[in-house]
Amino acid sequence: MKRIVFIGDSITCQGQYISNIDAFLSLKYPYKQYELMNLGVPGETVFGSSEPEHAGGSSARPDVHTRLQKILTQLKPDLVVACYGMNEGAYKPFNEERFQKFKDGIIRLHDAVKKSGASIIHVTPPVYNGNIYGNVLDTYADWLISQRYTAEWNVIDIYGPMKRYLENKRKEPALPVAKEAMHPGEDWHFIISKEILLSLGQKELAKAGSIQDALYFVPEHDTIMKLVRQRQEILKDAWLNHMGFNSAGMNKGRPVGEAIARAAVISRQITHFRQVPPPNPFGHALIPDMIADASIQVINGSFYCYATTDGYDNGLKTSGPPVVWKSEDFVNWRFSGCLFPSAFGHKYWAPSAAIAAHGKYFLYPTINGFMYAAVADKPEGPFKLATGKDTFYLPYTPATLLKSGEGKPPHGIDAEIFVDDDKQAYIYWQLRKAAKLHADMVTVDSAITMIKTPHTVYSEGPIFFKRKGIYYYLYTVGGAEKYQYAYVMGHHSPLGPFTAPTGSNIISTTDYKRHIFGPGHGSVFNIPGTDDYYFAYLEFGRGSTNRQTYVNKLGFNADGTIHPVSLTMEGVGALKKTKSLHSLPVADVFASSVRPNLVIKPEGDTLFRRTESFAPQFATDGANGSRWMPASGDTASWLMMDLGKVQPVKRSDVYFVRPTAGHAYILEYSVDADNWIPCGGHADLKTQSPHTDQVKIKARYLRVRITGGVKGIWEWNLY
Incomplete structure (x- = not known):
């Protein structure tokens, strides 16, 4: 534990700036166990004399040196933070004798603390919101700051920032200026705490304008601040009373033991609120990364996820590199290296599932806006172009899956491959187009079918699968937060004809109550040997190409129609039992x-x-x-x-x-x-x-x- 004792006059005794520092350190570095003790005494100075009119002449100002040794020997602080100067000038025009006493008193204070083995930080006096006394404090603050260079002291300047703040407020009539000349309000106390924390290396506070800004990382910061201030007041009053430092008009305080016990209860409350995380609107995503357009499948008992890598901050102008995520249980996923090396650095979108054929695996991604066929010996890759030279250039190469003709480029994205029971392969792509795929797995038949659907707007991300003799064709409608999936079904052929179900043909759409937006381009996969089907979809909740993928169970009616998916972000958990190490709980x-x-x-x-x-x-x-x-x-x-x-x-x-x-x-x-x-x-x-x-x-x-x-x-x- 590091004990930090604050000494000073009534500004320190007020305690707001100490509570601010206490809250920040308690919340950001709870494991450090800082103990901040406020031993400020109203009216105190660093030398023994006092102006006759102080307290109506009834008493002299307290002198820190009468209690300093008791603080150092009994409390044994690691660090002393001393803020003096406001009272030393006696609120009168500059006087050289008083100034010399201030300097001598500060030097004496500094030497005593250093001799005890503690460190000391000097804080300049705050600004004075009033007459020419502000010029006196200018001089006091300048001398203290000079000790940084002449004596290598640790000095924090709060006078300069507070003075600039006051000048700016005076320029803006709408902004309130503190009514009392010497006692700062909470805004000024924040400046004091901010400057001290900045000097301690908390650079992220440079732009903070309030303690709420400084504690942005904790949702319950207002509640926590109240608790910290309560804890500080209880301990301050108790320690001042215990050390015999409380004067007339100050709270007597509890016995120290009782105060420490009460403070411990408050500390546990603070810990509780600190550990409560802010809301997570993104739920349980499938993969711990931003991915979209996922094609998920089971190969030899393992789960594979081929997808677009999102999160590269430039929308559709770019993408992340090609990778494949793999899992043994559908919960713990991993990838290593690049799936398709020659496609690295190019726009790699919407890969299909990997199709086993001819002793190899074929993959059909969209690269730089055009569909290609790639081949590898293993589903993990590395893949290379299935035809021609394994290289890419803009706008497209001769190896595109569709071929250009009549001066038109081979437009088409989002390939989906389906292999029927007779081993005939089919390809589906953007705008509800479909065709047979020849046995070589790289040649698209010239007879292209346009699948008729109730919705005729732009469509992409096709999904095709077969269950109990019924063919299902899913296609997207709309985009962004209004992405949807619709479907048709048929019994005759993978190329149709298809009919829309009676009633709703939309299986996924934005759910405003659950705050799930734009469930779009994904896939449907089945656990082999079961009738368990799952629907994977991207969710548009981060906007642009910052999407994540989620999985829900897909249900069917007795007639084969699909239940509209009740979208959740909770995930489906493990889909296969595996042996795993014991995960350690985190305190x-x-x-x-x-x-x-x-x-x-x-x-x-x-x-x-x-x-x-x-x-x-x-x-x-x-x-x-x-x-x-x-x-x-x-x-x-x-x-x-x-x-x-x-x-x-x-x-x-x-x-x-x-x-x-x-x-x-x-x-x-x-x-x-x-x-x-x-x-x-x-x-x-x-x-x-x-x-x-x-x-x-x-x-x-x-x-x-x-x-x-x-x-x-x-x-x-x-x-």
């Missing part, structure tokens, strides 16, 4: 900083409302849909887990944000959160997820420091 999680909330703007639906938070708790919630990200400019960028006690740890799995761009990091462990030992990570950028470290350690705390790649973590699991 708490902390971060170097937290990115401010992001209000997501609607693109096509004015009813769309969503805000993304980036709390560190999201990295341990197992939901995949939420993430921790640090504040912009945070060069430390670390996330720390507290396991509650020292215990064995065998493995760490970290799922970084935008993993397809690669990451470097350092994994460390500690038993006390002060002394850290490296136990994993790597200095080079590696493209994979998760990043796994096999460790055999005993630790209470583990910390990931991100040194390369996008700063942020979707999930972090310890075993």
Whole structure:
């Protein structure tokens, strides 16, 4: 525990700025166990004399030196924060004798604290909102600041920022100016606390305008501030009384033991509110990354997810690289490296499922806006173009799946492949088009069918499957937040004819009550040997190409028609039992900083409302849909887990944000959160997820420091 004692006059005794600092440190660094003690005394100075008119002549001003040794010997602070100067000038014009006494008293204070072994931070006097006395404080503050350079003191200037703030307020008549000249209001107390915290390295507070801004990373910050102030007042009154420092008009305070017990109860309340994360509007996504247009299938008992990689911040002008996610249980997913090396750096969209044929696997992605056929020996790749030279250039190459003719380019995106029971393959693509695929799996038959559907608007993302002798064709309607899936069904051929079901033919649409927007381009897959079918869809809740994918169970009526999907973001859980390591429960999680909330703007639906938070708790919630990200400019960028006690740890799995761009990091462990030992990570950028470290350690705390790649973590699991 680090004990910080604040001494000063009535401004310190008021305590608001100390409560602000206490709240920030308690919430951001609870594992550090800072103890902030307010021992400010009204009217106090750093020298013994006092103006005759002080307190109506009834008493002299208190002198800090009469109590300083008692503070240092009995409380043994690690750090003393001293704020003096307001009273030393006696609210009169500048006087050289008083100024010299101020300087001598401050030097005496500094030397006594240093001699005790504690550190000391000097704080300049606050601004005075009134007459020429402000010029006196100018001089006092300037001298203190000069000690930074002449004596290497640690001095924090609050006078300058407060003076600038006061001058700006005077320029704006609508802004209130404090009525009392020497006692600052809460806005000024925030400036004091902000400047002290900035000097302690909390650079993310540079733009904060209030304590609420500073505590943005905790949803219940107003409630917590009330509790912190209550705790500070109880302890201040108790310690001042216990040390014999309380004067007339001050609260007597409880006995110290009783006050500490009461403060402990309040601290537990603060911990409870601190650990409550903000709402997660993204639920349980399938993959801990942004993906869209997912084609999910089971191959040799394993689950594969081929998809568009989203989250590269440039809309449809770009995409992430080609990867395939693989899982043994449908809960724990991973990928490593690039699926289709020659397509790296190109716009890679909407790959089909992998089709087994001729002892190989065929994949049909859209690259740079055109469909291609690729081939590999394994479903994990690496894939290469199935025909021609394995290279890409703009606008398209001769290897496109559709061929150009009559001066027209081979337009078509979003290939979906279906292989019927007789082994005949079919291809479906954008705008409800379909054709047979020849036995070589790369030649599209020239007889192209236009599938007739009730909705004739633009359509993409086709899904085709067969169940109990019925063919199902699903197609999208609309886009963005108003994405929908409709369907037709038939009994005769994969090319039709098809009919729409009686009643609704829409199986997925925006659910405003559940706040699920634009369920679009995805797939339907079946667990082999069962009648269990699942519907995967992208959700448009982050806008643009920042989508995630979700999976719901697909149900059927007795006549084969599809139940409209009751969309949820809860996921379907494990679809296969596997042996796994025991996941360690997390007692708490902390971060170097937290990115401010992001209000997501609607693109096509004015009813769309969503805000993304980036709390560190999201990295341990197992939901995949939420993430921790640090504040912009945070060069430390670390996330720390507290396991509650020292215990064995065998493995760490970290799922970084935008993993397809690669990451470097350092994994460390500690038993006390002060002394850290490296136990994993790597200095080079590696493209994979998760990043796994096999460790055999005993630790209470583990910390990931991100040194390369996008700063942020979707999930972090310890075993």
